[in-house]
Amino acid sequence: MRSAAMIELWRGGMRESLHCGHAVICDRQGVVEAWGVPGTVIFPRSSAKMIQALPLVESGAADAAGLTDRQLALACASHSGARIHVETVGRWLDGLGLSEADLRCGTHMPQDRDENRRLTCGGESPCQIHNNCSGKHAGFLTLNRHLNGGPEYEQPDHPVQQAAKAAFEDVTGETSPGFGVDGCSAPNWACTLEGLGRAMACFAAPGAGRRGQAMRRLTDAMRAHPDLVAGEGRACTRLMRAAPEAALKTGAEAVFVGILPARGLGIALKIADGATRASEAAVTALLVHLGVLQPGDPVVGQFLPDPIRNWRGLATGRLGAAPGFPR
């Protein structure tokens, strides 16, 4: 089970740090190109949000609640807790006749700089709507309304999570070996990297029918609203703006997935050590490799910086692909 060298940090002409991991490019049938071991079992974390949102759309719950593409994009998001995210999720809960207190994702300070400053300087505390997963949880609550489930919608045996699990096993084509509790308290089911990549290829080349329609709708919602899927300055948002053909999603502990409808391909990768700087660099390198991004695009320089500059603007090194990984 050997991981592949993927991303290196160089300083002073020497390699200072190295990130190893696993990556696959898949079509609907399976692996097209791979680095490391495609059979590695991972927790997809937030990169599975568009899969977890499938029952919301397929069940008719999204249409019954009149959800827009903006809300569907937020259901697939790890948002920054900026005003645009907080207000949209807040109105969504209002529309359901629910409130922040019905969420079960927990509370953390928003990543968005302006909102963080507003709370910090105003002496205010964040609420659960600031949680980066509040859109996913609003989606869970919307499905739960449709299913008439109890309020404990984040429990693994609750109908909402059982529906998410069934969709997950279906699109990965695997029986999950188990789940972990995610940062937002929802269960996160494990799969192989290959299973996740194949699932992304199915989103890229969905069939007809209810499943295919739901996949297309969620992918299109993400691509149409890069600002809602993450936030200003962040990888998913910046990369999707630069590569409008792609739907891209990060997950904690250095997972990244991509859906490329124009090519019928899916991408899935996991950096073994969990470093986000490396997963962002690696997905950028794969998008260049596939011709989805051009090497000279400024966004490539953000996530594969060469040179890296220090506090005084001096060039100190670079972050780049390791030998054997696309550059």
Place this chain on the structure above:
Amino acid sequence: MRSAAMIELWRGGMRESLHCGHAVICDRQGVVEAWGVPGTVIFPRSSAKMIQALPLVESGAADAAGLTDRQLALACASHSGARIHVETVGRWLDGLGLSEADLRCGTHMPQDRDENRRLTCGGESPCQIHNNCSGKHAGFLTLNRHLNGGPEYEQPDHPVQQAAKAAFEDVTGETSPGFGVDGCSAPNWACTLEGLGRAMACFAAPGAGRRGQAMRRLTDAMRAHPDLVAGEGRACTRLMRAAPEAALKTGAEAVFVGILPARGLGIALKIADGATRASEAAVTALLVHLGVLQPGDPVVGQFLPDPIRNWRGLATGRLGAAPGFPR
């Protein structure tokens, strides 16, 4: 050149992420115990600050300027930019007849929460004294005054940096293969992990004479002022408070060193991927392994958390030693 599995993140009964690296425990003669490859060449980054401060003390510059142990601790520090750090370095520069403008470390927001909030909410910008390396640079300026050097004290060929290089090669017992430009613009000379560990053992068991006295004085200054070496909540500060016999210092890209005078031992480690969470966990594990920390000490639970809890306080996993690394 195989690194060793050192720190693992577990979730839902599965290993989610893995940090590999290299670690040595040394006495003055060399390696006593090792994981990974002791000959791995690394940039020690800020873990070399007590070595870079040797010429400041040995030259007589520190005494000529009347430096206290508090200032020597700051010369070895990566401080948080809290008021206590900023005020002490500010007075130090005043005492030299210099100002913030004479520093060449660059500017970044302080890590200290209160000072960060004060600047953010007051609409103020940080200055170079907030830079975590401003104490090291004040030490450079103090030595520079003594040596009558030019203002470009951070340049690799400047007498201040040549003195630091000579001390570095002397205590590591190696000819450095080269340097990288550090975040603070000073040159950072490379060495083997074994060389760094041996240097730390020399600090732990210094001989007589000027070099030994300087080593003892810097080590004692760090141990006496854990709050000045880093800051509230941070690893060096918390671990030194829990283990008063040790001087401990982190470096960027996941280096950590320890000086254990009571045992005549030095510790040096580098996590290959550069993750600070893993270097902090690994040095904690080694301190427990050596009996410097007790397994039940609350600080062990901070840096080797079991369980890890999410935003709602639910147990989601644990960070712990990998098989083959001390636990």
